[in-house]
Amino acid sequence: MGHGGGGALSAELVRHLFLPAFGTEGDRLSDSARFTLGGARLAFSTDSFVVRPLFFPGGSIGDLAVNGTVNDLAMSGASPAYLSCAAVLEEGVEMSVVARIAEAMGEAARRAGVSVVTGDTKVVEAGHGDGVYLNTAGVGLVPDGVDLRPERVVPGDVVLVSGAIGLHGVAIMSVREGLEFGVEVASDCAPLAGLVQAMLAVTGDLHVLRDPTRGGVAAALNEIAASSGTGVVLHERALPVPDPVANACAVLGLDPLYVANEGKLVAFVPRQHAEAVLAAMRAHPLGAEAAVVGEVVADHPGMVVARTGFGGTRVVDLPLGEQLPRIC
Incomplete structure (x- = not known):
């Protein structure tokens, strides 16, 4: 289960088993592959969804399947266009x-402005599945001049988060385990392509975007720090952790930084553009609670540290596996 959690074990599996078998270069692994075909710059991504339960506050496996792939394409700066569904x-x-x-998939696709144009159906014997599993793949166009990748991150960049973190993972756990936290926690599942386009309208010089799904914000930041060879300093008090998520994590012994999100993004932005990009995010419905949460430094390359409210620091490691399995 740990190998499917989006942490260190997942990275090890991909880099040391799948990439050598496929003969694929792994230096630029990201949420989607980018390439040129017939003169067009394209992004291509695929994802599988095995969430349990199939329906949860704020969405369903159908919403996740569409929004998850749309968001992977958007993190490359692409305008998502077409999806497949198996x-x-x-x-x-x-x-x-x-x-x-x-x-739910059809409605999510319409909201995201994409079309589901091809697919496949298979049936397995009772006891050999969990109701429904979905796979979606998608393609989109990447505008000229947009170059989003961790290698562009440099010391001085500002780290932004588009809103409250931890909602999806806590929503799944609440219904899966029948837990009550005094208020219903709903998943933040949403398509982020519109928000990304609003950010790119300010400047095409964004350095990298990532949607912090499995492994949460901590995994996303660690992957970017490792790929860029820089350090990241988080300001713990600036992290937008809503009270229901904080309370649930306290009860469950979880760290909100490691809890999955399905409608948030992390952005590394040149300092000179950070204020304008933040304003554009806050003007969009899906970025109304966007915040500056950290900065990139030359110290401790490849490492993420958080400055606590008490004036100390703590290391935010890449998770080994996943705190909450089967959340997408």
Whole structure:
């Protein structure tokens, strides 16, 4: 299970097993592949969704399948256009459940401005699945002049987060385990391409974007720090952690930095553009709670540290696996 959690074990599996087998270069691994085809700059991404339960406050596996792939494309600066959908159905799952999921996917695609244009269906025997698994792949166009990759991060860059963190993981755990935290916590599942376009309208010189899903903000920051050879300093008090998430994490013994999100992004922005980009984010419905949460430094390359409210610092490591399994 740890190898599927988006942390150090996942990275090890990809780099030391899959990449050598495929003969693929791994230096520029990101949320989507970027390449030129017929003169067009394209982004291409694929993702599988095995979340349990299939429906949760704020969304469903159908919403996740669309928004997850749309967001992976958006993190490359692409305008998502087309998706595929492959569904693996377990024998015995009710057709009404499959219909609800399909309808959720269609509505999510319309909201995101993409079309689901091809797909596949397979059925496995009862007991060999978990109701419904989905895979989506997507393609989008990358505008000229946009170059989002960790290698562009330099000391002095400002780290922005688009809003409250930890909502998706806590929402899944609340319904999976029947936990109550005094107020319903809903997933933040949402398509981020519009927010990214608003940011790029300010400047095409954003350095890197990442949606902090499995492994949370901590995993995203560690991956970027390692790829760029720089250090990241987080200001813990500036992190937008909503009270229900903080309370739930306190009860469960979790750190909000490691809890998954499905409708947030982390941005590394040149300091001279940070104020204008932050204003553009806050003017967008999905970035209204955007905040400056840290900065890039030359010290401790490849390491993320957090300055606590008490004046100390702590190391924010890359998680080994995942605190909450099966959240997407």
